Structures are given as C-alpha cells and as structure tokens.
Amino acid sequence: MKFPDLRPDDKVKFALDMEKDGKAALEIVSGRNRFYRDYVCKAGCSEYEASYRTDRKRCAVKLFCGGRVVYAHEAMPRGDFIEVYGPESCFISAVREMPTGIFWNQFHTLPGGNPKRGGAVKVDYEILFDLPAGIAVEGAKKVGPSPRGNGRYAASSPQKTAFAAKNWLKNTIYAEKDAPAAGKIYYRVQWGKFLQAERSFDFKVCAFAPAKPLKLIPVSMYNYFPKSVAEAEQVRKFGINTILYRGFDVKLARAFRDAGFFLIRGGYFWPGGDSEGYIKWPKWDRTARALDVNGNTVFGKGGPQFSPSYRGKYFLDAVKKEREFALATGISHFAFDMEKYIMPNAALACFRPESIARFEKWFGEKYPGKKWISPRVFEQTPGKFPDYHRAWVEFKDHNFASFFLDFKRLMGKLPGKGSVPWPGPTISEWSFGVPENLEDINSTMRGPEFIKAFSWFERSAYSSADRNVRELLHLRGMVKKHLPGIQVNIIACPSPERLDLHSGPGDTGYYVSPAPKLENELKYKIFDSMAFGCRGISVWYYPAMTARAWKNLTEALRAVGKVEHIVVAGKAIEGLKCKQTLGYLPQVLLHNRLLLKDQPKILVHGIRKGKEALLAVSEYNDLKTFDAEVTCPVRSEAQVIDVESGEKVAVITPGKPEFKVRLDGRRCRLLLVKEK
Amino acid sequence: MSFPNGKIAVLLCTVLPALPLRGAEPLYEPIPDIHAAARAALKSGALKNGQTSFPAVIKGKNCPGTWEFWGIEKGRTPADFKLIPMKFRAQGVNKGQFLTSRGGCFTDLNFGRLRNLGEVGGIAFSFRNPSKGALEMELDGGLRLYSFDPAKPFDLFVFTVDSDGKRKVIATSADKDAFFVIGGARHYFRLSAEIRLEKGARVFVALNDPELAKSPPKKTKAVFCLNEGHRKWAFLPRFILRSPIKN
Numbered sequence: 028m029k030f031p032d033l034r035p036d037d038k039v040k041f042a043l044d045m046e047k048d049g050k051a052a053l054e055i056v057s058g059r060n061r062f063y064r065d066y067v068c069k070a071g072c073s074e075y076e077a078s079y080r081t082d083r084k085r086c087a088v089k090l091f092c093g094g095r096v097v098y099a100h101e102a103m104p105r106g107d108f109i110e111v112y113g114p115e116s117c118f119i120s121a122v123r124e125m126p127t128g129i130f131w132n133q134f135h136t137l138p139g140g141n142p143k144r145g146g147a148v149k150v151d152y153e154i155l156f157d158l159p160a161g162i163a164v165e166g167a168k169k170v171g172p173s174p175r176g177n178g179r180y181a182a183s184s185p186q187k188t189a190f191a192a193k194n195w196l197k198n199t200i201y202a203e204k205d206a207p208a209a210g211k212i213y214y215r216v217q218w219g220k221f222l223q224a225e226r227s228f229d230f231k232v233c234a235f236a237p238a239k240p241l242k243l244i245p246v247s248m249y250n251y252f253p254k255s256v257a258e259a260e261q262v263r264k265f266g267i268n269t270i271l272y273r274g275f276d277v278k279l280a281r282a283f284r285d286a287g288f289f290l291i292r293g294g295y296f297w298p299g300g301d302s303e304g305y306i307k308w309p310k311w312d313r314t315a316r317a318l319d320v321n322g323n324t325v326f327g328k329g330g331p332q333f334s335p336s337y338r339g340k341y342f343l344d345a346v347k348k349e350r351e352f353a354l355a356t357g358i359s360h361f362a363f364d365m366e367k368y369i370m371p372n373a374a375l376a377c378f379r380p381e382s383i384a385r386f387e388k389w390f391g392e393k394y395p396g397k398k399w400i401s402p403r404v405f406e407q408t409p410g411k412f413p414d415y416h417r418a419w420v421e422f423k424d425h426n427f428a429s430f431f432l433d434f435k436r437l438m439g440k441l442p443g444k445g446s447v448p449w450p451g452p453t454i455s456e457w458s459f460g461v462p463e464n465l466e467d468i469n470s471t472m473r474g475p476e477f478i479k480a481f482s483w484f485e486r487s488a489y490s491s492a493d494r495n496v497r498e499l500l501h502l503r504g505m506v507k508k509h510l511p512g513i514q515v516n517i518i519a520c521p522s523p524e525r526l527d528l529h530s531g532p533g534d535t536g537y538y539v540s541p542a543p544k545l546e547n548e549l550k551y552k553i554f555d556s557m558a559f560g561c562r563g564i565s566v567w568y569y570p571a572m573t574a575r576a577w578k579n580l581t582e583a584l585r586a587v588g589k590v591e592h593i594v595v596a597g598k599a600i601e602g603l604k605c606k607q608t609l610g611y612l613p614q615v616l617l618h619n620r621l622l623l624k625d626q627p628k629i630l631v632h633g634i635r636k637g638k639e640a641l642l643a644v645s646e647y648n649d650l651k652t653f654d655a656e657v658t659c660p661v662r663s664e665a666q667v668i669d670v671e672s673g674e675k676v677a678v679i680t681p682g683k684p685e686f687k688v689r690l691d692g693r694r695c696r697l698l699l700v701k702e703k
Numbered sequence: 704m705s706f707p708n709g710k711i712a713v714l715l716c717t718v719l720p721a722l723p724l725r726g727a728e729p730l731y732e733p734i735p736d737i738h739a740a741a742r743a744a745l746k747s748g749a750l751k752n753g754q755t756s757f758p759a760v761i762k763g764k765n766c767p768g769t770w771e772f773w774g775i776e777k778g779r780t781p782a783d784f785k786l787i788p789m790k791f792r793a794q795g796v797n798k799g800q801f802l803t804s805r806g807g808c809f810t811d812l813n814f815g816r817l818r819n820l821g822e823v824g825g826i827a828f829s830f831r832n833p834s835k836g837a838l839e840m841e842l843d844g845g846l847r848l849y850s851f852d853p854a855k856p857f858d859l860f861v862f863t864v865d866s867d868g869k870r871k872v873i874a875t876s877a878d879k880d881a882f883f884v885i886g887g888a889r890h891y892f893r894l895s896a897e898i899r900l901e902k903g904a905r906v907f908v909a910l911n912d913p914e915l916a917k918s919p920p921k922k923t924k925a926v927f928c929l930n931e932g933h934r935k936w937a938f939l940p941r942f943i944l945r946s947p948i949k950n
Contacts, residue, residue, distance in 0.1 A: 310731030313841070313897075321883035322893065323937040324843055330731065 041090060041098065044072040049093060053077050057086040066533040068092075075533050109135040109152055109189045109218045111196065113228045115529055117212075119162065119202045120574035121234035124261060126165065126201035127574055133196045135189045146191030150218070154184045154198065157213035161206030162230070165199040175213075183217075194570075202232045233574035238581035240268035243448050243591045245289045246584065247271050249520075249568035255279070256286045263288070265577055266584035269447075271362065271565075275300055275348070280356040290446035292349070293362030294457070294565075298434060299345025305333045305369045308341045315339060317376035320406045325376045328368050335370075335427040335472065336381040346437045357443045359451025362485070363431075366458045367471065373423070374470040378403055385429075386422045394418060420465050424474030431480045448595070449482070455518065459484035461505040475510055485565055488521040492551035492695065493542035493647035495521070496630050498617050499559045503599065518563035519556035521549055523576030537619045542647045549579035551645060551695035557587050557594045558643030558697060560634045586671040586697055593641045593699075597634025603642070605631040606656040609649050629655050629690075638663075638702040641670070644688050645695035654687040665702040732944040733936075734761055737770045737828055738929040741812045745797055755788040755801075759833065761948060766833030772810055774803040775825030775911055781862040781870045784909070786827065810929070814849070817910070817925040819918050825911030826925070829864075830942055832900040839946035840898045842873075844939045845883065845891035846908065847931035850924065853882075857925055858911040859892045866903035873898060873906070892927075894940050908940055 043051055047070045055062040055077070064077045090098040112132040120127045133145075140146030156164055160178040166185075173179035190196050200212075209231045215223040240246070240263055247269035253259040259270055269289040272280055273296075283290050295302035308315040309331040316324050316331040325332040353359065370376070386402060402419050405412035409419075431454055438452040445451040460473065468474035478484075486502075488495040499517075506515050525548055526538040545551070553564060566572070566580065587594065609628040616622055628649060633642035644655050659667075659679060667676040667686050676698060677686035688696050735743070744750035744757040749767075759769035771788055778784035789801035789809065802809035807822030809815075815826045832838045842861060851857070859876035873896045876882065883891050898906055912925045931938045 307728070307731075311729040319937070321885070321891075322880055322895075323845065323883060324895075326936045 040074065040076045042072055042074045043068050043092065045070050051075070051090065051092040054089045054091065055086065056089075065535045067535055068533060073533070076531055107136050108221050108223070109133070109137070109150070109216050110223045111154060111214065111216055113212075113214060113226065115228060117200075117228055117230045118233045118574040118576075119200055119206070119230050120577065121202045121204075121206065121232050122574075122577075123201055123203075125235075125265065125574075125577060126199045128570075129198045129200055130194045130570070131196040131198070132193045133190045135191050137189060140191050144190075145193075145195035147195070148189050149187065150189050152186055152189065152216055152218035154186060155215050155217050156182045156184065157225075158182055159207050159210045159212075161203045162210070162212065162232075163201055163203060165201070167198075189218075206232050208232055231575070233578045235265070235574065235578035235581045237264045238266035238584040239588055240266055241584060241588055241591050243595045244563055244587065245269035245291065245447055245518075246564045246566075247289075247291060248566045248572070249294050251569035256282045259283060259288060260286070265581050269563075269565075272358070273300065273302075275352055277352065277355045280352075280358060284357055284446060289448065290356070290358050291360045291362050292353075292358050293364065293455075295364040296361045297345075297363070297365075298342065298349050298361075300348065302364070303329075304341070304345065305365070306330055308337065308339075309333050312337070312339050312341055314379070314381070315341065316379075317372075318378045319375040320378050320403055322378065322403075325372050327371045332372055332376060333369055334377045334379050334382065335423075335430045336377060336379055336385055337430075338433065343437075346434060350438050353438060353441050353452070357441065357446050359441050359445035359453065360447040360449075361434075361452065361454045362457070363454060363481075364457040364485075370427075370472050373472045377423075377426075378406070382426060385426055386419070389422050389425060390418060393421075417465060420469045421474065423472045424462075424468050424476045427472035428474075428476035428480040431477075435480075453482040454480070455483035455485060456481050457485045457520075459486055459502075459515065459517065461502070461509050463505070463509055475513055478510060478513055478515060483516045483518050483562065485518045485520045485563075486561075487567065488519055488552045488556070489526045489567070490538040491525055491527075491540035491542040491647065492545065492548045492555065492645070494540045494617065495552045496555040496559075496632070496643070496645060496647075497615055497623075497626065499555060500630070500632055501617055501621075501623070503559070517556075517559070517561045518565055519553065519561040520565045520567045521552040521556070522567055523549060523572045523580075539619075543650060545647065545694060546575070547579055547582075547694070549576050550583040551647070553580070553583035553587065554695045554697040555632075555643045555645060557590070558633050558641050560594060560597050560599065562595055582671070590639075590641050590670055590697075590699055593634060593636045593639050597636040597641060600633045600635045600640055600642075600659070602658075602660045603631050603633055604658040605629050605644065608653060608656065609646065609651070612648065631655070631657050633659070633698075633700075635700075638665075640665075640700040642698040642700060643695055644690065644698065646690050647694055650694065652689065652691040654689050656685060656687055658685045659700055660684050661700065661702055663702045665700050668699045668701065670697040670699050730945055730947055732762060734759055734830075734942045734944060736929065736939050736941055737830075738812055740770050742797075745793075745799060745812075750791055750799070752791060752793050754791045756831075757791075759830070761833070761944065764948070764950075766948070769831050769833050771829045771831070771905075772801040772815070773827040773829060773907070773909075774808045774823040775827060775909060776823055778824075779858070779911065779913055781860050781872050781907070781909070784825070784827075784870075784911075786907075787823070813928065813930055815910070815927045815929065816923050817912060817915065818923050819915050819920045821916070821920065824913060824915050825858075825909055826927075827907045827909035828929075829905040829907045830900075831905045832902060834902065834948040834950075836902055836949045837946075838900045838944065838948065840900060840906070841943040841945055842894045842896045842898060842906070842908075842941070843943060844894050844936055844941040845931075846894060846910075846940050847928040847938060848890045848892060848910075849926035849928065851890045853890065855914065858913065860909045860911070861894065861896055861898075861906065862909070863898065863900060863904055863906050865901050891931075891938060897945075906942070 045068050049068055051066045051068050053064045066075050087101045089096055137148045140148050157173045167182040170181050170183045173181050211227050213225050213227045215225045270283050271291050271294045297304035306329045315337040317334040319325050405415040409416035435452050462468045462474050530539045607627045612626045614624050615626040629646045631644045664680045676688050679686050740759050750757045756768040756771045758765050758767040773786045776785040776787050791801050793799040800809050800811045805820050805822045807820040808817045808826040817826050861873040863871045910927050915924055918924050
C-alpha cells in the first residue's frame with residue numbers, strides 16, 4: 028500500500044477486529060516529530076483514526092497491538108508545493124471589533140526554510156477562499172463569484188512568507204450582519220502554477236454582547252499581553268478586568284492601573300522578571316544549586332536544580348527589582364507558574380550546607396532535647412531513622428515555603444490598596460495538588476506550609492464541565508481530610524474549549540472525558556467554579572479563544588456580576604442534597620487516573636454568605652430534560668432565583684427546604700437563594 | 704539566613720546596586736564530555752591512527768587538540784608525574800582505543816584501564832584551554848571507580864599544567880568528602896572545582912596506583928569509567944565553561 032499524495036494532515040484510518048477488549052497504539056515518526064496515540068479497543072471490529080502532520084522527510088507509521096507491530100508503512104511527500112490546512116471547524120465572531128483568527132497548519136517543500144521561525148521562506152503566493160456572502164477575510168480581495176453560486180464569492184489573500192509549521196500563518200475572519208448562521212468555507216493555495224486541492228471547514232457564526240467587568244473577582248487571560256490601554260479596553264468590554272503583566276515598563280503598568288484594570292505580575296512569574304530564573308540562577312551561582320545526600324549537584328530541567336535555601340545575590344537583586352517596580356506601579360500580586368518544573372528531583376534535594384544549617388536550627392526549635400543527627404547521615408538509610416526522616420520531610424516543606432515567605436517579606440509593605448481586590452503582597456501558584464502522604468511531600472517539597480505560603484492556587488479546567496465539577500468537589504474533600512484547618516483559595520482556569528473537543532472514539536488522552544460535548548461548557552465551568560467559591564477566573568489561554576468561548580464567557584460574567592459578593596466571601600453549605608432520580612454513574616475517572624465508583628449523576632453544591640446562598644445544580648451526562656429535586660437548608664423563608672435569567676424558581680422554608688429546578692437545554696443552573 | 708524586618712532596607716541597599724541583571728548574564732556552557740567528544744571525532748574522521756589529541760566541539764565550534772589521554776610513567780604526585788601521551792589505534796569502523804606503546808594503560812572510550820606491564824603507574828585525561836585567553840571553568844560530576852578498595856585507595860588528582868609546565872593541584876582523593884558511594888558499593892571520585900586555565904594550560908584528571916608494581920603482571924588493576932550513568936550528569940566528569948572562548 029502506498030500514499031502517493033501524502034499530505035501533512037492526512038488521516039490514518041484503521042480497523043481492528045479484536046478478539047477481546049485490549050489496547051492498541053499508533054506511532055507516527057516524521058522528521059524530528061514523533062507522535063503516539065493510544066487506543067482502548069473493544070472486542071469486535073471497530074474503526075479508528077488519527078490525524079498527523081509530516082514534513083519533507085520520510086514519514087513512518089506503525090500500529091502496535093498485543094505487544095507487536097501489526098502494520099508498518101513508510102512514505103514521503105513528493106514535489107514542490109505550499110499548502111495550508113485549516114481547523115476542523117470554526118466559530119466566527121459576529122462582533123466586528125472582535126474578529127476571529129484562523130491559525131493555519133502550513134506545509135511547504137521549498138528549500139532554505141528557517142527552522143527557528145517555523146521553516147519560514149520568503150515567497151509570494153495566495154490563499155484562495157470561497158466564502159458565503161456576509162463572511163469576509165481581512166486583507167483579502169474579492170476576485171469574482173464562486174463557481175458554487177448561491178451568492179458565494181471568491182477572494183484572494185496575498186501572502187509573502189510560507190511556513191512549515193502550525194500557528195505561524197494567520198488569517199482574520201469576520202461575519203457581517205447578513206452572514207449565514209453556519210456554512211462552509213473552502214480554501215486552497217495558489218503559488219504560480221501550483222494549485223492546492225481544495226479543502227474546507229465548517230463554521231458557525233456566534234454573536235456575543237459586552238459584559239460589565241466584575242468588581243471583586245479578577246478575570247484574566249493567559250498569554251494576553253496588550254501593548255497599550257486602548258488594546259486592553261477592547262477586551263474589557265467583554266469582561267476581562269485583569270492584565271497579567273510581565274515586563275518592567277512602569278508607564279504602561281501604571282496606565283493599566285489608572286484605567287481601572289486589576290494588575291497581576293505574571294503569568295509564569297519568577298522574581299526578577301525572567302520566567303526561567305529558577306533554571307538560570309543555579310547555573311550562574313554555584314550556591315544556588317541543590318545537592319543530593321552524597322553532595323553531588325542535583326540536575327533538573329535544563330541544568331542544575333534550584334536550592335530552596337538560596338538567598339544569594341540573584342535572589343536579592345531580583346527582589347530589589349520587583350520591589351522597585353511594585354513601589355512605582357502598586358502591583359501587589361505575583362502569579363508563579365512552577366508546577367513541578369522547578370523541583371523535578373525534589374526527592375533528592377537539598378543537602379547544601381545552607382540547607383543543613385537551616386535544618387539544624389529548625390530541628391532544635393521543633394524537637395528540643397532530641398539528639399541531632401545530620402540528614403547526610405540518616406537520609407542514607409531513611410528506613411532506619413523513621414522519626415528523623417519524617418522531620419526531614421517536614422523541614423523540606425518548611426524550607427521551600429520559606430523561600431516564598433522571604434520573598435513576600437522582602438517585598439515589604441506596598442503602598443495603596445494593591446492591584447488586586449485583596450491586600451498584598453500576595454502570591455499564587457499554578458496547579459494545586461493535595462499532598463496525601465509523607466512521600467508526596469518528599470518528592471515535591473510541597474506540604475501544608477508551602478500551601479499556607481500561597482494565597483491562591485490556579486486550577487485547570489481543560490476537560491469537560493462534568494469532570495471540572497467532580498474534581499472540584501473531590502478537591503474539597505481531600506483538603507478537608509489532608510489539610511485540616513488550611514484555607515485553600517482557588518482561581519479557576521478553564522480553557523475556552525474542551526481540549527478533547529476533537530477526540531475520537533477510543534482516544535485515551537489526559538483530557539479525554541466521556542461526558543458529551545456541550546455548547547455552553549465554558550459557561551458551566553464558570554458557574555460551577557463560582558458556586559464552589561473560586562475567587563478568580565483566568566482563562567487558559569487567549570490564542571485559543573473562539574467566538575463561542577467569548578459568548579460563553581460574557582454570558583457567565585453577566586450572571587456572576589450579580590452574585591460576586593457571595594462568591595468572594597461564601598463558605599460551603601453543609602446539608603445540600605439532591606434526589607438522584609437519574610441514578611448513578613458506575614464509575615468516573617478524575618485526573619484521568621483516579622477511579623470513583625457509583626457517582627451521582629446530578630450534582631448540587633454551593634456557598635453561603637449571611638442570608639444569601641449560591642448554588643449550582645448540574646447534570647452533564649444524560650442530557651434529559653427533568654426536574655432536579657434539591658434540598659437546601661435555610662433559616663427563614665427564602666426565594667430561589669435563577670441568577671442568569673432572574674426567573675423565580677421556588678420559595679423554600681426551614682420546614683420545607685425542597686424545591687425543583689428544571690434542567691433542560693441549560694445543563695447547569697446557577698441559583699441564588701435569598702432568605703428574608 | 705533570615706531577614707529581620709529592620710535590616711531589609713540596609714541589605715537591599717548595600718548588597719544589590721552593583722549587580723547587573725540583564726545584559727551581563729554569566730556563562731554556563733557544559734562541554735560535551737571526553738567520551739562523547741572522542742566518539743564524535745572518530746565518526747567525523749577527525750581522529751586517526753597515531754593521533755594523541757582530538758577536538759572538542761563547543762557550541763558548534765571545533766577546538767582541535769583539546770582532549771588527550773595520558774599514561775603516568777612514574778611519580779607519586781602531580782609535581783613529579785612523568786606523563787606520556789597515549790596514541791589512538793583504530794579498530795574496525797568507528798571503534799578504537801588510546802593506549803601507551805606497550806598497552807600498560809589504555810582506554811576503549813568507555814573505561815580507562817591500567818595494567819601492570821611495568822610501563823606505567825597511572826592514567827589520566829586532560830582538557831587543554833582552546834581559547835586565546837584565560838578560561839574560567841568548573842568541573843562537576845563524578846568518576847566511577849572499578850576494582851576499588853577503600854582500604855587501599857588509589858591516588859586521584861585534579862591538577863593543572865600551564866604552558867610553562869608549572870603544575871597546580873586542584874583536588875585530590877585525600878580531600879575530605881572526596882568519594883561518594885552509591886548503593887553501598889559503587890565508588891565515585893567527586894569532581895567539583897572551580898578552575899582557571901591560563902592560555903595554553905591543561906587540566907588533568909589522573910588516577911595513580913603506586914602499588915601497581917607489586918601486583919601480578921598483566922592483570923587489569925585499576926579502572927575508571929568515562930561514561931557511567933550516561934545522561935546522568937552527576938556521574939560523569941563534566942567541564943563547564945564559565946567564561947567565553949576567545950578566538
């Protein structure tokens with residue numbers, strides 16, 4: 028079998044006839060790219076597919092099943108060409124000032140491509156569009172009617188650079204008033220005599236209305252770095268009230284603040300403004316390197332691993348720079364994004380003399396009278412010294428937390444009210460994991476003290492709304508169990524669209540969720556997060572924003588604006604119940620690894636502040652229209668109001684706290700319970 | 704180190720002003736290790752029969768005559784070592800070894816081996832400063848030792864030899880904490896030093912066995928490994944440039 032016309036996003040389709048349930052894996056190697064996809068296959072014959080991209084070099088496809096190669100093929104693209112491959116589908120904005128960007132997956136076989144710039148080659152060519160009336164491409168000239176008729180027209184967008192990579196070439200598309208609600212856009216490249224075979228993608232037009240920015244909850248977007256206030260004002264109309272700022276331009280930062288934006292230092296913050304500071308400091312300064320129990324340098328990402336005991340010149344210099352900037356601009360919140368990158372080998376570290384001296388001091392204070400043994404002795408055989416090992420792990424958490432506490436302390440008092448709706452200086456970290464045991468802390472250096480040092484943790488919501496709410500509720504239970512008495516504040520970080528939006532049957536990616544894909548998933552994720560008490564929203568990330576995501580975001584923010592005072596001060600309601608009229612899910616997978624059995628289909632949770640409570644009632648699996656029967660304990664007669672529509676749902680009393688709320692097309696209802 | 708509140712301002716003002724953050728970032732450029740360099744030189748044809756030195760490729764720049772293997776003919780300390788260069792002998796395609804004239808010590812690019820042929824008492828490898836000026840370097844990692852008896856340690860040295868032949872000892876196995884042990888059996892010589900190499904100077908990592916002459920002849924006696932823990936930097940002898948090479 029040959030692929031004579033092999034193209035970058037051709038699909039690999041295969042059918043497997045399995046005797047019993049099993050797994051298969053597809054490996055595609057193209058140039059330097061290696062692509063794997065795992066499939067869970069059910070007994071019987073099923074069809075699967077995967078898309079891939081190749082380059083000028085050979086492309087090899089292998090299919091593994093039952094521990095052996097069941098199919099292998101090699102192919103290579105032929106001839107010189109430039110081609111573009113669009114998205115699988117697209118939501119086009121009907122708001123003229125917020126047009127939609129189409130990022131092409133481009134491919135060429137021209138010589139001399141710059142590998143550092145996506146294989147860029149200077150060449151004149153055109154992208155030809157066949158568009159329905161009402162849909163326009165910025166910079167494209169109308170070149171005549173479409174052969175397809177129906178009022179469609181052909182347009183040509185001239186280009187000067189060809190790339191051989193994804194996301195380097197962009198076209199901006201917008202819908203005018205007379206645009207159809209949905210349709211098809213055809214496209215192809217014309218380069219001299221070469222004409223790409225015509226391709227197409229479906230589109231839907233989405234209109235969205237402005238949303239008033241929230242006053243108490245920061246709403247930001249990752250990877251959105253406006254260069255002027257005017258640029259930022261554009262998104263503020265649609266609810267973005269917070270700018271993540273990474274530079275040191277005092278004038279620009281002050282301008283954002285003067286214009287009324289919340290300002291956060293980040294994302295990917297590291298003191299000194301270089302997000303790779305934790306990699307660079309240990310390279311520059313030997314005293315910043317973590318040592319293992321034998322006294323060897325511990326290596327992490329890209330070089331020596333950072334020692335949490337380091338307070339040397341680069342740390343102090345960075346703090347000074349940050350403090351000067353904060354004093355000049357009033358910026359008061361610093362959003363770290365370290366995940367595990369900073370300490371990939373945390374279990375091995377840190378046995379620097381500075382760390383050991385700190386441990387000796389801490390040990391003397393925490394365990395007065397207990398005989399001191401150096402960790403370089405007892406950590407050689409930790410099993411023989413369980414008490415000392417426990418103390419050492421506790422210290423590792425304390426030592427890592429001290430680094431951030433010292434940063435905050437050195438930042439000192441900052442003038443004014445701060446750049447976020449809470450007093451500073453404060454710090455946040457992307458991702459939050461509950462340390463469940465000693466080994467968790469040992470291998471991450473993140474225990475209760477680390478968690479206490481951070482005011483906020485950002486938490487991703489990239490999969491389905493169903494998984495989001497289940498993970499949130501699971502998190503609440505885990506915090507209660509493993510971190511009793513510790514307040515953990517969460518900033519919700521939903522993705523504009525589910526990351527498994529285009530997953531196919533049998534796919535096993537981390538974000539793949541079996542819950543059906545819904546139209547308003549982003550809105551539901553925000554509703555659930557707000558009813559959980561998340562104190563901020565940070566969408567990951569701006570380049571992935573679609574018109575549908577803007578629609579969801581603005582609709583959600585319009586609703587949240589009415590109840591944000593409850594969100595920022597509410598406490599979880601005990602005794603909330605819901606009749607499981609739809610039954611239970613036999614199993615649910617959280618974080619793609621944690622299996623929970625017999626989980627309720629209908630979920631209700633909420634927070635209360637004084638006489639007001641905020642509830643979210645949702646069902647994301649069956650999608651049937653039904654009345655959810657909810658019990659919400661109240662102290663006096665209360666009205667239940669749908670926050671989004673303002674519609675009165677029910678009146679409940681302490682003696683009759685049950686009410687019914689309909690879940691129809693709306694799969695998550697955000698409800699305000701207002702007591703008299 | 705803690706920062707009492709009252710002293711914060713003083714600390715910041717006194718320690719910080721002279722420190723540049725941008726523009727003057729210190730260099731940290733690990734040099735591909737001698738084993739990798741020899742393999743690359745052999746593959747590229749830069750290493751031929753009878754050659755004693757081979758190039759290091761640093762950031763894509765070819766620096767010929769940088770790496771060498773040596774036998775230590777006699778002497779107990781770097782000051783009185785008599786060093787004889789080993790010559791490369793190709794063996795088939797992309798294989799070969801450096802050895803002294805009678806094979807008293809040799810390396811097959813994985814292990815440096817020492818044998819009692821009455822010819823040598825030690826084995827070494829060296830890095831010569833390829834720059835036209837002085838070079839600031841770091842030595843980091845470890846040298847795995849085989850046939851190692853802690854009761855009768857070999858002498859291990861890191862020392863420099865400048866262009867005038869002047870020798871300076873940087874580290875020895877007699878230093879406190881010179882060895883580290885993994886798994887209770889694998890012994891490593893710790894390589895952790897800051898080195899300033901003057902123009903034309905060499906830095907040596909040497910293993911010397913003064914007792915070798917007493918052991919049965921022809922028996923492999925002392926071995927060190929140059930590629931132990933491939934990609935695990937803690938177990939490799941690594942040179943790191945801290946100042947740029949001037950051409």
